[in-house]
Amino acid sequence: MAAEVYYQAIGTLQSHSYLNNLNNHQKHQNNLVRLVARDFISSNGLSTRRSNRSGQRNCCVIQSLASQTSVVDPVLSPSRSNIGDTHKKSNEAALILIRHGESLWNEKNLFTGCVDVPLSKKGIDEAIEAGQRISSIPVDVIFTSALIRAQMTAMLAMTQHRRGKQVPIFMHNESEQARSWSQVFSEDTKKQSIPVIAAWQLNERMYGELQGLNKQETADRYGKEQVHEWRRSYDIPPPNGESLEMCAERAVAYFRDQIEPQLLSGKNVMISAHGNSLRSIIMYLDKLTSQEVISLELSTGIPMLYIFKEGRFIRRGSPIGPSEAGVYAYTRRLALYKQKLDDMFQ
Numbered sequence: 001m002a003a004e005v006y007y008q009a010i011g012t013l014q015s016h017s018y019l020n021n022l023n024n025h026q027k028h029q030n031n032l033v034r035l036v037a038r039d040f041i042s043s044n045g046l047s048t049r050r051s052n053r054s055g056q057r058n059c060c061v062i063q064s065l066a067s068q069t070s071v072v073d074p075v076l077s078p079s080r081s082n083i084g085d086t087h088k089k090s091n092e093a094a095l096i097l098i099r100h101g102e103s104l105w106n107e108k109n110l111f112t113g114c115v116d117v118p119l120s121k122k123g124i125d126e127a128i129e130a131g132q133r134i135s136s137i138p139v140d141v142i143f144t145s146a147l148i149r150a151q152m153t154a155m156l157a158m159t160q161h162r163r164g165k166q167v168p169i170f171m172h173n174e175s176e177q178a179r180s181w182s183q184v185f186s187e188d189t190k191k192q193s194i195p196v197i198a199a200w201q202l203n204e205r206m207y208g209e210l211q212g213l214n215k216q217e218t219a220d221r222y223g224k225e226q227v228h229e230w231r232r233s234y235d236i237p238p239p240n241g242e243s244l245e246m247c248a249e250r251a252v253a254y255f256r257d258q259i260e261p262q263l264l265s266g267k268n269v270m271i272s273a274h275g276n277s278l279r280s281i282i283m284y285l286d287k288l289t290s291q292e293v294i295s296l297e298l299s300t301g302i303p304m305l306y307i308f309k310e311g312r313f314i315r316r317g318s319p320i321g322p323s324e325a326g327v328y329a330y331t332r333r334l335a336l337y338k339q340k341l342d343d344m345f346q
């Protein structure tokens with residue numbers, strides 16, 4: 001008999017907490033659940049029918065055509081970690097995306113774009129909480145934008161990680177001198193570090209002449225619809241700024257050229273970036289259309305986990321907390337990593 005699984009019951013998929021659309025929250029939540037379900041289904045050879053049971057509007061019922069719907073993968077030891085494993089080539093890796101915590105300009109409701117503004121007090125707390133949520137997920141390499149709010153978020157989050165001796169270290173490759181002056185001369189110390197790579201290509205989309213303007217005042221002046229078009233349409237740029245499409249050209253190209261090879265080699269990657277650079281990357285990962293991406297909203301400081309496996313990205317939601325069992329059941333590799341951390345810190 002075919003097994004029936006409610007989408008929300010697969011581990012603890014928390015896509016809804018990742019979304020923060022103030023006006024159409026529920027509608028977008030349903031859309032995203034459908035989109036994620038569609039991807040899950042296509043990557044698992046399943047078919048769908050919509051539940052008509054009351055109270056389950058968000059649940060896309062997945063009916064397995066196969067005899068099982070297990071999300072547990074073959075045994076693979078965790079990739080390089082501080083707990084004594086050697087780095088093994090693997091076709092599976094974790095990918096964590098985090099939009100930076102609230103910045104001082106988010107707090108003031110100002111268009112920020114490429115202006116380099118730090119986190120607010122609330123943003124600092126959000127980054128620390130994000131770190132707690134992912135503290136038992138392996139991270140081998142970190143990519144951040146060149147902007148301080150994304151870098152603060154990554155570093156604050158990593159202060160919460162249970163990684164033991166590993167230390168995140170910014171790579172300075174901007175010149176030969178920077179490279180040479182930041183060299184590490186101990187192989188052991190190198191093994192105990194997590195490279196942090198800052199790339200301008202992951203920066204927030206450049207907001208042109210809107211940078212520094214108040215979002216509400218701009219809507220009052222130019223009209224809500226015009227401002228919504230500037231903020232969320234795919235291919236309409238704000239005055240002298242980048243459209244999401246333009247932002248995607250550099251952010252997705254960077255992801256494909258620099259980040260995918262890391263995942264392919266089995267390294268677990270964290271990316272700390274921005275609302276729009278991440279929307280463009282998620283559009284690529286989840287194969288969203290230019291219509292679908294309009295309703296994709298990301299909250300500040302909420303991490304999202306993907307599993308990269310056999311060339312596919314499988315969205316696994318946002319871990320609620322470090323001990324959330326469901327997240328670690330996604331793959332045996334994650335479960336083993338967490339188990340080793342638990343044993344170490346007993």
Ligand SMILES: O=C(O)[C@@H](CO)OP(=O)(O)O
Binds near residue numbers: 113
């Ligand atoms: O101001 C910005 O840079 C961005 C993200 O905060 O705003 P928006 O919500 O329009 O994408």
